[in-house]
Amino acid sequence: GAVVSQHPSWVICKSGTSVKIECRSLDFQATTMFWYRQFPKQSLMLMATSNEGSKATYEQGVEKDKFLINHASLTLSTLTVTSAHPEDSSFYICSARDWGGSGSYNEQFFGPGTRLTVL
Amino acid sequence: GQNIDQPTEMTATEGAIVQINCTYQTSGFNGLFWYQQHAGEAPTFLSYNVLDGLEEKGRFSSFLSRSKGYSYLLLKELQMKDSASYLCAVSRAGNTPLVFGKGTRLSVIA
Numbered sequence: 001g002a003v004v005s006q007h008p009s010w011v012i013c014k015s016g017t018s019v020k021i022e023c024r025s026l027d028f029q030a031t032t033m034f035w036y037r038q039f040p041k042q043s044l045m046l047m048a049t050s051n052e053g054s055k056a057t058y059e060q061g062v063e064k065d066k067f068l069i070n071h072a073s074l075t076l077s078t079l080t081v082t083s084a085h086p087e088d089s090s091f092y093i094c095s096a097r098d099w100g101g102s103g104s105y106n107e108q109f110f111g112p113g114t115r116l117t118v119l
Numbered sequence: 120g121q122n123i124d125q126p127t128e129m130t131a132t133e134g135a136i137v138q139i140n141c142t143y144q145t146s147g148f149n150g151l152f153w154y155q156q157h158a159g160e161a162p163t164f165l166s167y168n169v170l171d172g173l174e175e176k177g178r179f180s181s182f183l184s185r186s187k188g189y190s191y192l193l194l195k196e197l198q199m200k201d202s203a204s205y206l207c208a209v210s211r212a213g214n215t216p217l218v219f220g221k222g223t224r225l226s227v228i229a
Contacts (some may be wrong), residue, residue: 003200026145029213034216041224042221042222043204043206043208043219043220043221043222044162044219046216046218046219049215091159093161093162095216095217097214106149106150106210107152107164107167108152108216109164110161110162110163111161112160112161113159113160113161114161115159
């Protein structure tokens with residue numbers, strides 16, 4: 001199947017700083033990537049849909065000025081958590097579909113996730 | 120709106136069979152996925168159903184009834200490593216993101 005990578009896998013930062021998370025599709029091109037957030041013992045919550053070359057589409061309740069998304073190329077999307085606070089501590093996961101066909105179905109392939117801890 | 124329901128937690132014994140149910144009501148339907156997620160890790164693909172019926176893949180099987188908005192994941196010969204969360208997710212038309220249920224935390228005990 002297709003491979004999606006994320007970097008960093010974990011990060012600890014001070015309150016008020018900004019953190020950038022990268023998501024890359026390694027062996028396929030992704031015009032669209034999805035960013036999810038997951039709190040402990042809860043399910044995946046979609047934050048936004050990242051579109052290559054255009055603005056991201058944010059889900060209701062997600063602050064677009066706080067969670068900046070840039071999809072600069074067909075293989076890279078970044079999520080920047082600006083002025084992070086302890087309540088932003090969570091597991092952030094990106095996902096993409098390989099419309100070129102390496103997936104068996106129209107499944108979404110997930111990155112390994114980034115665990116953010118804000119002190 | 121979108122609504123996907125599955126039990127929050129289940130416990131089963133090693134070697135047994137367990138069935139995890141999922142009901143859904145979504146605007147648009149283009150298939151249903153089951154994912155497995157271990158704590159602190161990303162979800163991994165288990166199965167996909169778009170037509171009614173049972174899909175079998177080794178110890179795991181998945182069933183779909185589109186008319187009833189219902190699916191289940193069947194795990195046979197349970198092993199301790201099967202302890203994980205199991206996520207039901209619905210695919211809608213086009214390149215829209217999967218809609219996930221809250222997940223079922225399965226604990227396999229000896």
